Structures are given as C-alpha cells and as structure tokens.
Amino acid sequence: MSSKYDAVIIGASLGGLSAALQLGMKGKKALILEQHNLQGGLATSFVRGRFEFEATLHELQSVGTENNPRKIRKFLDEAGVKVHWIQVPEAYKLVYKKENINVVMPYGIHKMIQTVEREVPGSKEKMTALMKTCKEILDSMNYFGDIGGADKLSKLELLKKHSTFVKTAGYTAKEVIDTFNLPKKAIDLITPYWIYVGVPLSRLSFTVWAYLMADYFEGGAVVCAHNSHALSLSMEKRAEEMESTVELKTRAHKILVENGKVKGVRTDKGDEIKCNHVICASYPNNVYRNMIEPIEEVPREAIKLTNARRIGVSAFTVYLALDLPPDKLNIDSYSYFVADTMDTDKIWENYKTIEPPNYITTIVLNKANPKCFPEGTTEMSITALPKADGWMNIKKEDYMDVKRNYAKAMIDKMSEVLDVDLYEHIEEIEIATPETIARYTGSYNGSVYGYEHVIWDSLVARISKEREERYIKGLEFIGAHASIGNGYAPNITSGRKAALEVLKDIKKGGE
Ligand SMILES: Cc1cc2nc3c(=O)[nH]c(=O)nc-3n(C[C@H](O)[C@H](O)[C@H](O)COP(=O)(O)OP(=O)(O)OC[C@H]3O[C@@H](n4cnc5c(N)ncnc54)[C@H](O)[C@@H]3O)c2cc1C
Structure with a gap:
C-alpha cells in the first residue's frame, strides 16, 4: 500500500466506491478497506448450483433512460463507469385479497x-x-x-x-x-x-x-444486466483506474483521532495508514463505541445523537430457483406487493416479531431480464423487512426452525397468489435473515436502511444539522445510516457528497 492517500474509505459499498470515483475525478486517490472478500456490500450476487442470484436489487431509482438520464446515470457516465441497465417493466402489482x-x-x-x-x-x-x-x-x-x-x-x-x-x-x-x-x-x-x-x-x-x-x-427504475454485483465491479474497476486501491478481506479496526481530527486508520492486520480524511460505511453505533482511538476523543454529543436515533428495519429474503419459466407458473408481473393489511402501523408491529410477515415484496427478475437465469427457469425472491427485535433472543438451537417457518409462510403466500404449488418447482433455495445480513456486512443489528426517517430525524432535519453534527474533523459517514438514507441511489449520492466535503477541505488546506 502507498503510505499517502487523500482519504481512507471504510467499506467498498456503492457509497465507498462512488466516493473513490468522485475523488478520482479530481485527481485524488483513496484506499478502500473492505472486510469482506467481495466488493459492493449489499449490491452483490451469489451462486447456488447452476444459478447466480441477485442478492438485493429490486429496482434502482434516479437512473432514467439514455435519452432522459437522471442523476445516477449522469454521475456514473461522467465517471466512465460502464453498466448495462435494463428498465423494469412496471412499478408493481398490488395483491390485497381482503x-x-x-x-x-x-x-x-x-x-x-x-x-x-x-x-x-x-x-x-x-x-x-x-x-x-x-x-x-x-x-x-x-x-x-x-x-x-x-x-x-x-x-x-x-x-x-x-x-x-x-x-x-x-x-x-x-x-x-x-x-x-x-x-x-x-x-x-x-x-x-x-x-x-x-x-x-x-x-x-x-x-x-x-x-x-x-x-x-x-x-x-432499472436493474443491472449481470446483477447488482456487475455495478459494484464496474465502479471498482474505474476507481482503480483512477488510482484508488481496494483492499478486500481487510477490516478497518480503529480510526485514529488526535485533538478532534482524524489522523489515520489501523486495520485488523495491524497496518496503520496516515490520513486526514476517513469516509466511513460502518454504522456510527460501531464507530463511536468501538472504533475511535483513543475513546476519549468521542464527543458526548455523538453518543447522545446515535443513541437517540432509531435503527431501521432489517431484511429476510427467500431466494428461489424454479424449474419452469414464469409463464408456466402464472407469473405475469415483475414486482408483487402482497398484503394482508395496508395499515402500515399493523405491518410494523408484525415486523417486530417472528410471526409470519403480513406484507411481502416479491420480484421475478426474468420479467425484466429474461437472460438472468438458464432458459426455462425462474428467479424469484420474496422479501419481508422485519426489525431486528424479534431476532434478538432466538436460541441457537431454534434458529433453523424459526428461519424455515418464516420462509415457509412467505412461499405459501406466493403459492396462493399465483395459484401454483411453488414447492413442487424449487430447484435451489437460499434464505437470508437479519443474522445473515449482520454477519455479511457488519451492519448494526442487521439494519439495511440505516436510521428511521421520522420527523425529528428526517432527511430535512439531518441535512439542516449535518454541519454541526460533524463531530470529528475529517470523518464523513456514507451509506444507509448517513443523512440521505437507504437505497442504492441514495448510497451512491452519499458517497459523492462525502467526497465533495473531503475535496472542499483539501482545497482549504486540510491536505
Ligand atoms: C433484500 C434487500 C433488498 C433491497 N432492495 C433494494 C432495491 O431494490 N433498491 C434499492 O435502492 N435498495 C435496496 N436495498 C437497500 C440497499 O441495498 C441498502 O440500503 C444499501 O445498499 C445499504 O448500503 P450501506 O452502505 O449502508 O451498506 P452496505 O451495502 O452493507 O455496505 C457497507 C460495506 O461496508 C463494509 N464494512 C463495514 N464495516 C467495515 C469495516 N470496519 N472495515 C471494512 N469494511 C467494512 C461492509 O462489509 C460492506 O461492504 C435492499 C436491501 C436488501 C437487504
């Protein structure tokens, strides 16, 4: 590793990679530390049997079309990132039987x-x-x-x-x-x-x-031709072409701070990298409690704010590879919202438990991208967004049963909607719980959406206060827990925004 970077970025997520791109476009270079063995964070895919599954992306907003580009497409085009976008055919089908x-x-x-x-x-x-x-x-x-x-x-x-x-x-x-x-x-x-x-x-x-x-x-909205991981890979490739470095399997262990200013980062391998700017995808809950060294440098206000914020939902997804094409499974839409109720307070209460979810969202990727799976098969993912609450106290010996029962309720629901016994057609199945997400990305309580966007902590409130809430000079947050919130597009924007702050500081003489 070079000993001098304009910034160290913690997390090769979409936010981390877009921060590196924004810095690279101004001739600055970053070191990106990623604890996992893959780049992209939640923007990823995985293989089971003969199938490569999309891990998370249902639809990506703010991209637009080639003739009418919106901000994400414009930014990635400007940065030279090549992505094969595919338009999603319709917004959704709402199935609310009651x-x-x-x-x-x-x-x-x-x-x-x-x-x-x-x-x-x-x-x-x-x-x-x-x-x-x-x-x-x-x-x-x-x-x-x-x-x-x-x-x-x-x-x-x-x-x-x-x-x-x-x-x-x-x-x-x-x-x-x-x-x-x-x-x-x-x-x-x-x-x-x-x-x-x-x-x-x-x-x-x-x-x-x-x-x-x-x-x-x-x-x-759009999806990516070769899953969201293709987007992560293309962004990483361009960031490296612009002289940033991505170190996989390297966890940022400590952020070194002196007199209220960032001085460097220490990895889990013991390497210390000097820098004045850290752009961080790890949750403030982790950063202020475990990562700042010395701990005395953590401002009291930072702890208070982090404690006051409410961690948002996690996710539970059942991934299915089905042995027939969509039309043979009565599938006519890309995205299904299936509701027992449309009272979001009731859904919220249900999501705090491990009871079968009363609201699910399902995508069938073939309906946007017919080439996503081998011919004659269907890629379906069914998702609910439980809070971590219900998953906190499950005993180790009960975990597999709880996971299977929850997944079964979701498959039953989709079988009923389609009037097809989906179990008869499963060639591969995988299940991700809030535990899986916490383990895979290190996110706090398996959160995928950062902090709840309630009125006192909404986007508007956050943005109007964010300058005062930069408690450690040189430390910027990116990702779902940053001001803008969750989602692929906000994540990319949060990376750009953090990099622009770093560039501003460098211009002022902050190196
Ligand atoms: C099932 C599911 C479906 C979704 N569908 C959509 C969708 O259709 N559209 C949409 O816009 N959004 C969707 N999302 C939401 C979106 O994926 C997230 O909001 C967003 O990607 C979260 O980004 P993040 O940066 O906060 O976290 P992540 O993507 O998890 O990135 C954090 C990265 O930082 C790394 N990291 C953390 N700590 C350290 C450390 N100390 N050292 C080194 N590396 C570290 C992690 O390993 C990870 O790579 C979905 C999410 C899920 C779970």
Whole structure:
C-alpha cells in the first residue's frame, strides 16, 4: 500500500466506491478497506448450483433512460463507469385479497393516475394534486442537491420558490396524504412503496415519501444486466483506474483521532495508514463505541445523537430457483406487493416479531431480464423487512426452525397468489435473515436502511444539522445510516457528497 492517500474509505459499498470515483475525478486517490472478500456490500450476487442470484436489487431509482438520464446515470457516465441497465417493466402489482385488490401500477405519473382513476372513479383530480405536490418536492430536493444544500438559499428564496417543500417538511406522510381526502382504496393503491424506506406512514417524513413517489413514478427504475454485483465491479474497476486501491478481506479496526481530527486508520492486520480524511460505511453505533482511538476523543454529543436515533428495519429474503419459466407458473408481473393489511402501523408491529410477515415484496427478475437465469427457469425472491427485535433472543438451537417457518409462510403466500404449488418447482433455495445480513456486512443489528426517517430525524432535519453534527474533523459517514438514507441511489449520492466535503477541505488546506 502507498503510505499517502487523500482519504481512507471504510467499506467498498456503492457509497465507498462512488466516493473513490468522485475523488478520482479530481485527481485524488483513496484506499478502500473492505472486510469482506467481495466488493459492493449489499449490491452483490451469489451462486447456488447452476444459478447466480441477485442478492438485493429490486429496482434502482434516479437512473432514467439514455435519452432522459437522471442523476445516477449522469454521475456514473461522467465517471466512465460502464453498466448495462435494463428498465423494469412496471412499478408493481398490488395483491390485497381482503379488499379484492389485484392491480398492476404502471410507471409514468399520468398513467399511474389513470390507473387509480379506473379503479377508484372520481379520484383523478385529487391524485393529480397529490402527485404534483410530490413532484414539486422531488424538484426542490434535486435542486438543493445541485447547489450544495438548501442552506445556500435565503429564507425568502426558499419560501418563494420552494413553498411546497417548506409547507410539508414538518409533517408525516399520513398527515399530508390525508389532506387530499382520497378514498381508502386509492391510498392503498399508492402506498406500497412505504416498504422502500421501512417506516410506517404515520411516522415517515412526507418529504421522503414524496421524493420516492415522484422519482419512481416519473423516472421508472432499472436493474443491472449481470446483477447488482456487475455495478459494484464496474465502479471498482474505474476507481482503480483512477488510482484508488481496494483492499478486500481487510477490516478497518480503529480510526485514529488526535485533538478532534482524524489522523489515520489501523486495520485488523495491524497496518496503520496516515490520513486526514476517513469516509466511513460502518454504522456510527460501531464507530463511536468501538472504533475511535483513543475513546476519549468521542464527543458526548455523538453518543447522545446515535443513541437517540432509531435503527431501521432489517431484511429476510427467500431466494428461489424454479424449474419452469414464469409463464408456466402464472407469473405475469415483475414486482408483487402482497398484503394482508395496508395499515402500515399493523405491518410494523408484525415486523417486530417472528410471526409470519403480513406484507411481502416479491420480484421475478426474468420479467425484466429474461437472460438472468438458464432458459426455462425462474428467479424469484420474496422479501419481508422485519426489525431486528424479534431476532434478538432466538436460541441457537431454534434458529433453523424459526428461519424455515418464516420462509415457509412467505412461499405459501406466493403459492396462493399465483395459484401454483411453488414447492413442487424449487430447484435451489437460499434464505437470508437479519443474522445473515449482520454477519455479511457488519451492519448494526442487521439494519439495511440505516436510521428511521421520522420527523425529528428526517432527511430535512439531518441535512439542516449535518454541519454541526460533524463531530470529528475529517470523518464523513456514507451509506444507509448517513443523512440521505437507504437505497442504492441514495448510497451512491452519499458517497459523492462525502467526497465533495473531503475535496472542499483539501482545497482549504486540510491536505
Ligand atoms: C433484500 C434487500 C433488498 C433491497 N432492495 C433494494 C432495491 O431494490 N433498491 C434499492 O435502492 N435498495 C435496496 N436495498 C437497500 C440497499 O441495498 C441498502 O440500503 C444499501 O445498499 C445499504 O448500503 P450501506 O452502505 O449502508 O451498506 P452496505 O451495502 O452493507 O455496505 C457497507 C460495506 O461496508 C463494509 N464494512 C463495514 N464495516 C467495515 C469495516 N470496519 N472495515 C471494512 N469494511 C467494512 C461492509 O462489509 C460492506 O461492504 C435492499 C436491501 C436488501 C437487504
């Protein structure tokens, strides 16, 4: 390893790799330490038998099309990262048997509103107003990102030009949606995406929900031709071409701090790397409790804030390789949300337990990418987002049973939806629990979504306070637990954002 890097990046996740790309584009080089033997973090794949499974990606937002690129595609193109994107065919199919709902929701705000109008006649005007509100928030947020933060604007400018954003920022998704007086069925049809942030609508910040809705419905979504791991590999390749170094199987053990400033990193192999900047994908819970050396350098406020934040959901996924093509299994959609209830508070309570999940999300990758699996077979993954709570106290001897029962309930549910006995067609099966995620990525309590986006800790609150909350000079956080939150696109943006802070500091003379 070279002895001098402009930054050490902890974690070769999408955030870590995009930070290295952003630094590389300005001629700076980073050392990326990754504890695992693969790059990409959750953006990965795995092989069982003759199948390579996508590990996590259902749909990636903010990419757009070649003719109408959005911010992630623009950034990766600019960085020279080559990815073969494939458009996802439709937003989702909602199957909510109790209310007789079995509806495919298309992408495109206009088409989506038409679909809701078809199912709930008379809702068009209110839906148009709601989606206009969401779109205004998306545009404001993207504008703030482009100019380097809403704090660059005067209060007057903010109020005049971004009034929808200002008016709604202090409210939950439920509070704002309720003001549109939509019939319950219309709300059911448009709220499945809450699971992509994993906070019930009664507590989720409206800003976050609105951004998600407008971004997905306006811009559509993509997957990668050779799974999300192809994206991780392409990003790593470009980062290395720009002279960053990726060290796999190397855990950052300690972040060395002196007088409130980063001085270096020590790996689990005992190597010490001097640096003034660390960009870190490990959770603040780990960093402030175990990684800062000496411990006296951990500010009290950092511990207080970390303790106050609530860790978000984890994930449970059943991966199936089925021995027939989708059309022989009655599969007509790419993405299914299957609900016993659309009351997100009830789903939330259920997710705290190890009871069978009452809300699942399933993708059939073949419907976007027919070449994902060998011909004549189907790749299906079924996911629920349990909190770690229920998984904390399972005895070792009970773990396999709990895992199998949970998975069985999910396969049963999809068998019922498709009216096919899926068990008859399983060639390979794998199951990932919150334990698997914690072990694989080292994430705190197996969290995949960072901290909950509740009002006091929403994106808006975080971004407005983040300068004051940089407790150790030279230490930037990236990933689901950073300000922007979870998801592939936010993760890439968080890496860029952290790198821009480092570049700013270097420019000011911080080396
Ligand atoms: C089943 C599932 C489906 C999902 N589907 C989607 C989807 O469709 N669309 C979407 O946008 N998002 C999706 N997500 C969410 C998305 O994957 C996550 O929000 C995001 O990738 C989390 O990124 P992260 O950087 O926080 O964590 P990770 O991707 O876990 O990255 C952290 C990295 O840091 C490394 N690391 C940690 N500590 C250290 C250390 N001390 N030293 C060295 N390395 C370290 C880890 O090994 C890991 O590689 C899904 C997640 C799951 C689990």
